[in-house]
Amino acid sequence: MQGFAEEFRMAVSLILQGDAELWAIVMLSLRVSVLAVLISALIGMPIGAALAVARFPGRRALIILMNALMGLPPVVVGLLVYLMLSRSGPLGVLELLYTPIAMIIAQVVLVTPIIAALTRQVVEMLAEEYAEQLRSLGVSRLSSVPVLLWDARLALVTALLAGFGRAIAEVGAVIIVGGNINHVTRVMTTTIALETSKGNLALALALGAILIGIAVAVNAMVSALTLRAEQEGLRHA
Amino acid sequence: MRDLAPETGAGLKVRGLRLARKGSVLLDVAELRLDGPGPTLILGPNGAGKSLLLRCLHGLISADQGQVLYRGGVLTAEHMARQAMVFQQPVLLRRSVAANLDFVLKRQGLSREIRKARISALLAEGGLQDKARQSARSLSGGEAQRLAILRALATDPETLFLDEPTSALDPSATQVIEQMIRRASARGVRIVMVTHDIGQARRLAADIVMMQGGRVVEQGAAKQVLDAPITQAARRYLAGGLVT
Numbered sequence: 418m419q420g421f422a423e424e425f426r427m428a429v430s431l432i433l434q435g436d437a438e439l440w441a442i443v444m445l446s447l448r449v450s451v452l453a454v455l456i457s458a459l460i461g462m463p464i465g466a467a468l469a470v471a472r473f474p475g476r477r478a479l480i481i482l483m484n485a486l487m488g489l490p491p492v493v494v495g496l497l498v499y500l501m502l503s504r505s506g507p508l509g510v511l512e513l514l515y516t517p518i519a520m521i522i523a524q525v526v527l528v529t530p531i532i533a534a535l536t537r538q539v540v541e542m543l544a545e546e547y548a549e550q551l552r553s554l555g556v557s558r559l560s561s562v563p564v565l566l567w568d569a570r571l572a573l574v575t576a577l578l579a580g581f582g583r584a585i586a587e588v589g590a591v592i593i594v595g596g597n598i599n600h601v602t603r604v605m606t607t608t609i610a611l612e613t614s615k616g617n618l619a620l621a622l623a624l625g626a627i628l629i630g631i632a633v634a635v636n637a638m639v640s641a642l643t644l645r646a647e648q649e650g651l652r653h654a
Numbered sequence: 655m656r657d658l659a660p661e662t663g664a665g666l667k668v669r670g671l672r673l674a675r676k677g678s679v680l681l682d683v684a685e686l687r688l689d690g691p692g693p694t695l696i697l698g699p700n701g702a703g704k705s706l707l708l709r710c711l712h713g714l715i716s717a718d719q720g721q722v723l724y725r726g727g728v729l730t731a732e733h734m735a736r737q738a739m740v741f742q743q744p745v746l747l748r749r750s751v752a753a754n755l756d757f758v759l760k761r762q763g764l765s766r767e768i769r770k771a772r773i774s775a776l777l778a779e780g781g782l783q784d785k786a787r788q789s790a791r792s793l794s795g796g797e798a799q800r801l802a803i804l805r806a807l808a809t810d811p812e813t814l815f816l817d818e819p820t821s822a823l824d825p826s827a828t829q830v831i832e833q834m835i836r837r838a839s840a841r842g843v844r845i846v847m848v849t850h851d852i853g854q855a856r857r858l859a860a861d862i863v864m865m866q867g868g869r870v871v872e873q874g875a876a877k878q879v880l881d882a883p884i885t886q887a888a889r890r891y892l893a894g895g896l897v898t
Binding site: 546547549550552553554555556564567568569570 | 709712714731734735737738739741745747748749757758761805809
């Protein structure tokens, strides 16, 4: 094994020279995770908002379940999605296993509870504040949902970023359903795992640096949004 | 009880209203008529049940017993749509000042042009013309309350309920709000307002409802109630005594 300094120098070189393989992996990772987060938002936000404003028997139990699902073990999700998509599984005819779509499905399963739970929390707090005023203005519980979602938009973007952070850094589920196939389903996290085991630390380090950069950028955006919300008096807490 | 002003307008009455929580009676109002042409101010110490009564009158809270009657019938959602309410702490949408007004105008199905004209007129009414594009949440306390009143007026209410709208404001901001309330009343909007400020009651009220311990202890024309209260509770409150 070459020295760490040499590996690091090669990693920097890979990034700066725009290594095609490296950036193809980065772009696939971003495409899979961004799509997964958008789909999760379409599913999770209405569910979270509905749980925030609706009152029905079993609501509390559903909230507890949803909060618990936030901590789903990725490998278990990977296994379940694998069973669904495998040739003998109920969705086997779609032949999605070992494709980026399978990885998106797995990430959607992981991220949707996070977005739904955070949306429920944010919208419920806002709903309490708005409840009497909206009723006074003749807005029903159901029609208050879009109003609340729009007015909680800054906090909800934070929820989306939290979901994206989870998706982009995930390895267990996507390696099971994606198979880590070169040029097809190889994303940053799975490549880091593979290349490290092969001793190719330069590529692993380069991808690790980009992954950390994305994580820092996401957190910076969350901080900027929170700051803006505070400045505008929009903080929900 | 004294003679009340002649009945006009929206016909707002209370019959046998009773509300209790955890064994405590919070509201117990046998009979109440809020039909005078000028503003009616509900006066009383903290915990008297003023805000609770206001919420019952607007239909935000259902009493355990009794009825709120509006236009001759039991209060319905349709009646609520003819009323508006402004809260002690203004609840403004996390949007611009103009968008807060547009929110209620859109719900009335008005065209963009009409909405734009109405928003301009409302902003001028509240002296907020230069704040139209500003975030509503960044307004000062007085401006925020003015916007809340303008938004309520944008619904063209027959009756406007105001729950201590000036309790957190300085005298100059209070004066502006009181002028807005007077103008709305002059245009025929029925004003029912809660306050614990006796001076404000003198300035604004045509009729007074005085409450204590969830009950109406005195009601009548403002001058009569304020200058010659009948009950011991009203006399003590108006004399500045500590009433609980």
